Amino acid sequence: MDLRNIAIIAHVDHGKTTLVDELLKQSGTFRENQATTERAMDSNDLERERGITILAKATSVEWHGTRINIVDTPGHADFGGEVERILSMVDGVVLLVDAAEGPMPQTKFVTSKALALGLRPIVVLNKVDKPDAEPDRALDEVFDLFSNLDADDDQLDFPHLYASGRSGWADAELDGPRKDLEALFNLIVRHVPAPKQTARQDDDFRMLATTLGSDPFVGRLLTGRVESGTLKVGATVQALSRIGQKIEQFRVTKIRAFRGLQQQDIEEAQAGDIVSIAGMSKATVADTICALAVDEPLDAQPIDPPTITVTFGINDSPLAGRDGKKVQSRVIRDRLMKEAESNVAIKVSDTPGGEAFEVAGRGELQMGVLIENMRREGFELSISRPQVLFREIDGARHEPIEEVTIDVDDEFTGAVIEKITGTRKGELAEMKPAGVGKTRIIAHVPSRGLIGYHGEFLTDTRGTGVLNRVFHDWAPHKGAIPGRRAGVLISMEDGEAVAYALWNLEERGRMFIGPQEKVYQGMIIGEHSRDNDLEVNPLKGKKLTNVRASGSDEAVRLTPHVDFSLEEAIAYIDDDELVEVTPNAIRLRKRYLDPHERKRQARAAG
Numbered sequence: 001m002d003l004r005n006i007a008i009i010a011h012v013d014h015g016k017t018t019l020v021d022e023l024l025k026q027s028g029t030f031r032e033n034q035a036t037t038e039r040a041m042d043s044n045d046l047e048r049e050r051g052i053t054i055l056a057k058a059t060s061v062e063w064h065g066t067r068i069n070i071v072d073t074p075g076h077a078d079f080g081g082e083v084e085r086i087l088s089m090v091d092g093v094v095l096l097v098d099a100a101e102g103p104m105p106q107t108k109f110v111t112s113k114a115l116a117l118g119l120r121p122i123v124v125l126n127k128v129d130k131p132d133a134e135p136d137r138a139l140d141e142v143f144d145l146f147s148n149l150d151a152d153d154d155q156l157d158f159p160h161l162y163a164s165g166r167s168g169w170a171d172a173e174l175d176g177p178r179k180d181l182e183a184l185f186n187l188i189v190r191h192v193p194a195p196k197q198t199a200r201q202d203d204d205f206r207m208l209a210t211t212l213g214s215d216p217f218v219g220r221l222l223t224g225r226v227e228s229g230t231l232k233v234g235a236t237v238q239a240l241s242r243i244g245q246k247i248e249q250f251r252v253t254k255i256r257a258f259r260g261l262q263q264q265d266i267e268e269a270q271a272g273d274i275v276s277i278a279g280m281s282k283a284t285v286a287d288t289i290c291a292l293a294v295d296e297p298l299d300a301q302p303i304d305p306p307t308i309t310v311t312f313g314i315n316d317s318p319l320a321g322r323d324g325k326k327v328q329s330r331v332i333r334d335r336l337m338k339e340a341e342s343n344v345a346i347k348v349s350d351t352p353g354g355e356a357f358e359v360a361g362r363g364e365l366q367m368g369v370l371i372e373n374m375r376r377e378g379f380e381l382s383i384s385r386p387q388v389l390f391r392e393i394d395g396a397r398h399e400p401i402e403e404v405t406i407d408v409d410d411e412f413t414g415a416v417i418e419k420i421t422g423t424r425k426g427e428l429a430e431m432k433p434a435g436v437g438k439t440r441i442i443a444h445v446p447s448r449g450l451i452g453y454h455g456e457f458l459t460d461t462r463g464t465g466v467l468n469r470v471f472h473d474w475a476p477h478k479g480a481i482p483g484r485r486a487g488v489l490i491s492m493e494d495g496e497a498v499a500y501a502l503w504n505l506e507e508r509g510r511m512f513i514g515p516q517e518k519v520y521q522g523m524i525i526g527e528h529s530r531d532n533d534l535e536v537n538p539l540k541g542k543k544l545t546n547v548r549a550s551g552s553d554e555a556v557r558l559t560p561h562v563d564f565s566l567e568e569a570i571a572y573i574d575d576d577e578l579v580e581v582t583p584n585a586i587r588l589r590k591r592y593l594d595p596h597e598r599k600r601q602a603r604a605a606g
Contacts, residue, residue: 002065002066002067002189002194003066003067003069003194003195003272003273004066004067004068004069004091004092004188004189004192004194005068005069005071005089005090005091005092005192005195005225005272005274006068006069006070006071006090006091006092006093006094006188006192007070007071007073007086007087007089007090007092007093007094007114008020008070008071008072008073008093008094008096009073009093009094009095009096009107009110009111009114009121010095010096010097010107010126011097011098011101011103011104011105011107011468015096015098015126015127015165015166016072016073016096016165017072018165018166019096019124019126019163019165020059020070020072021165022165022168022181023061023070023181023184023185024059024061024260025168026168026180026181026182026185027061027062027063027068027185058070058071058072058089058223058258058274059072059258059260060257060258060259060260060274061260063185063188063189064185064189066189068185068188068189069090069258069274071086071089071090071274073086073087073110086210086211087110087113087114087117087119088117088208088210088225088300089210089224089225089274090119090225091119091192091193091194091195092119092120092121092122092188092191092192092193093111093114093119093121093122094121094122094124094184094188095107095111095114095121095122095123095124095142096124096126096165097123097124097125097126097138097142098126098127098138099125099126099127099128099130099133099134099135099138099162100127100130100132100133100134100138100435101138101407102134102137102138102141102142103138103141103142103145104405104468105403105404105405105468105469105470107145108145108149108403108470109470109471111145111146111149112149115146115149115150115151115155118152119155120154120155120158120191120192121146121155121158122158122159122160122161122187122188122191122192123139123142123158123159123160123161124160124161124162124163124170124184125138125139125160125161125162125163126163126164126165127164127165127166128162128163128164128174129164129167132435135162135174139160142160143156146158159187159191161183161184161187162174162176163181163184164178168180168181169181170183170184171183194272195225195271195272203228203229204228204229204290204291204293204294205226205228205229205230205231205235205237205289205290205291205294206226206227206228206229206288206289206290206291206294206298207224207225207226207227207231207275207277207288207289207290207298208224208225208227208286208287208288208289208298208300209222209223209224209239209283209284209285209286209287209288209289210223210224210225210285210286211223211224211285211342212284212285212341212342213276213342215278218253218254218278219278219279219281220278220280220281220283221254221256221276221277221278222276222277222280222283222284222285222287222289223274223275223276224274224275224289225272225273225274225275226269226270226271226272226273226274226275227271227298228271229271229291230268230269230270230271231252231255231268231269231275231277232252232255232267232268233252233253233254233255233267233268234251234252234253235251235252236249236250236251236252236292237249237250237252237289237290237291237292238250238289238290238291238292238294239280239282239283239287239288239289239290240287240288240290240294240295240296240297241287241297242286242287242297242300243297244295244296244297247282247283247287248280248281248282248283249292250279250280250281250283251279252277252278252279253278253279254276254277254278254279255267255268255269255275255276255277256275256276256277256278257269257273257274257275257276258274258275263276277289284341284342285341285342285344286300286344305389306345306346306347306360306361306362306389307361307362307363307388307389307400307447307471308360308361308362308363308364308367308386308387308388308389308447308451309358309359309360309361309386309387309388309389310358310359310361310367310383310384310385310386310387310570311351311356311357311358311359311383311384312332312336312356312357312359312371312381312382312383313329313355313356313357313381313382313383313384313578314327314328314329314332314355314356314380314381314382315327315380315381315382315580315581315582316382317382317520317522317523317580317587317589318494318520318521319518319520319580319582319585319587320380321380322582323380323582323583323584323585324375324378324379324380324582324583325378326377326378326379326380327379327380329354329355329356329357331379332357332374332379332381333348333350333357335374335377335379336348336357336359339370345361345362345366346359346360346361346366346370347359347360347361348360360389362471363469364386364451364567364570364571365567367386367570368566368567368570371383371566371570371581372566374581375566375581375582375583376583378583379581379583380580380581380582380583381580381581382578382579382580382581383570383578383579383581384573384575384578384591385451385570385573385574385575385577386451386570386571388400388446388447388448388451390477391474393474396476396477397476397477398474398475398476398477399446399447399448399474399475399476399477399478400446400447400471400473400474401444401445401446401447401471401472401473401474401475402444402445402446402447402450402469402470402471402472403429403442403443403444403469403470403471403472404420404426404441404442404443404444404445404450404467404468404469405440405441405442405467405468405469406420406440406441406442406443406457406465406466406467406468407434407438407439407440407465407466408438408439408441408461408464408465408466409437409438409439409461409464409465410437410438410439412460412461412462412464412465413431413439413441415460415461416441416457416460416461416465417431417441417443419453419456419457419460420441420443420445420449420453421443423449423481423482424445424446424449424450424453424481425445425446425449425478425479425481426443426444426445426446426449427443427444427445428441428442428443429442429443429444430442444472444473444475445469446475446478446481448481449481450469451571452483452484452571452572453571454467454567454568454571455568455571455572483574483575484572484574485531486509486527486528486529486530486531487527487528487530487531487532487533487534488524488526488527488528488533488534488577488588488590489505489508489509489511489524489525489526489527489528489533489534489535489536490522490523490524490525490533490534490535490536490590491519491520491521491522491523491524491525491535491536491537491538492521492535492536492537493519493521493537493538493539494519494520494521495518495519495539496516496517496518496519496539497513497514497515497516497517497518497519497525497538497539498515498538498539498540498541499515499556499558500540500541500542500556501537501538501539501540501541502514502515502538502558502561503556503557503558504540505526505536505538506558506559508526508528508529508534508536509526509527509528509529510526510527510559510561510562511525511526511558511559511561511562512524512525512526512527512561512562512564512588513525513526513538513561514558514561515558519538519539520589522589522590523587523588523589523590524577524587524588524589524590525538526561527562533590564586564588565586566579566581566586569586569588572588573588576590576591577589577590577591578590578591
């Protein structure tokens with residue numbers, strides 16, 4: 001059977017997973033009476049809840065005698081480590097662009113990786129049936145994007161289609177029949193080259209491992225594309241590291257190929273097939289699985305380095321151990337090491353004391369997803385404020401800069417520009433209209449300046465602004481950037497918060513807790529209206545007497561308290577504060593630093 005291997009690239013919420021649903025349906029992958037769900041490729045609970053793709057996943061469909069392997073790539077730059085590996089398995093990409101928004105930052109990030117590999121894209125302008133769609137403008141912006149990313153002539157001469165993923169149609173003309181996705185299937189078969197059969201059938205077997213998974217029955221599973229030769233179940237192969245060092249020799253116990261949303265056992269894999277194999281105990285991502293006669297590993301795509309680091313520690317608060325079962329540092333370390341093995345964009349290192357671990361990654365969202373998964377598994381953790389990683393380039397200290405794209409109502413433009421170019425040391429790169437009453441702002445801002453900004457941004461734009469960010473470059477250190485200006489309200493007692501006490505404290509600032517919540521000394525229960533920290537007593541009830549008067553007995557009416565999400569809590573805290581994460585609670589608390597730690601953090605902040 002003919003083979004085509006493609007990846008689908010899109011910005012968050014541009015309709016990528018919905019389009020894959022329709023490709024699966026119209027290719028006959030599902031039985032007529034088979035129960036299916038929306039966004040079938042988002043198999044992870046967090047992916048379904050947040051509406052984003054976090055893990056790269058593969059599926060396959062058959063179209064008139066051709067098998068098309070489709071890889072669904074994450075749309076957020078924080079999960080770029082998934083993208084960089086997965087693109088090495090495909091021979092073409094389908095770039096999906098919202099006809100109203102045009103190409104966005106994450107589109108640019110993933111597309112630059114694909115163009116650098118020499119892949120020729122197919123552009124699909126999605127959601128053209130929306131009232132605010134401007135497909136011609138979006139198409140021009142895609143061409144400009146490719147040109148800016150140094151695409152060659154073949155890549156600039158890209159075919160394009162107009163589509164509506166939700167309605168399940170794609171046409172070469174905007175006013176086409178709007179019936180089905182046949183035009184897209186045919187274009188993929190015609191435009192995407194078949195896998196390069198670089199080796200003859202009798203050449204040695206080689207495969208580059210790109211993703212690591214596990215199965216409760218067969219153990220570790222490594223997925224990748226067979227680059228040359230053939231592989232049969234029961235064959236003995238070896239794993240080589242990136243530098244050619246032999247890691248292990250093992251017998252292949254299972255070979256699984258993608259068939260629709262399932263994986264089926266097959267007896268033999270040939271060059272060009274995307275398969276998962278089992279039997280290894282040590283081999284991991286970026287290793288070369290090959291025949292025993294091979295001594296040269298395949299080239300693995302370099303992974304962009306991490307830009308932020310977060311400290312994961314044990315939960316040592318007075319309420320520790322009440323919700324979760326996994327509280328020991330040894331168990332936390334094992335879980336983080338397991339994560340670092342399958343996710344090459346994360347690096348884990350021990351701190352000097354051994355009770356906490358430095359986890360370096362791409363961004364706050366990536367860290368938030370890891371922490372959320374751990375708390376659902378029963379872990380209790382204490383999390384520090386994210387710190388930016390610096391680099392020494394030509395003897396000078398450099399820091400990561402991010403490209404921020406903001407769509408905002410015209411009336412809030414001034415407030416946004418003042419914040420990002422003033423206190424946060426950003427530089428305005430571009431500003432243009434983005435539809436009726438809206439402006440698009442593109443700026444280059446230090447990563448340090450964006451930590452904790454999102455909540456402030458939503459307040460400044462009354463919740464109507466949209467902010468997207470992606471790593472841009474390294475630049476010389478831009479000096480000190482002020483952090484949060486407001487102080488916090490700190491509990492001075494242990495017990496359960498009383499509504500009457502919180503009501504009296506409302507004039508001091510906004511509350512983070514409600515009545516009957518457990519508190520302890522050092523726990524942050526609110527934000528102070530001034531810039532200093534204030535210790536308060538949230539347990540103080542009203543003094544009772546046997547005298548009642550209608551004028552003096554006021555009803556307690558509390559203002560709704562702020563309920564932080566995990567990412568908001570991590571972004572809110574200061575350097576001397578921690579987020580306490582348990583399966584059932586997210587709390588903020590003070591961390592009283594020793595003098596040496598204070599000096600170290602002062603040096604890191606510049």
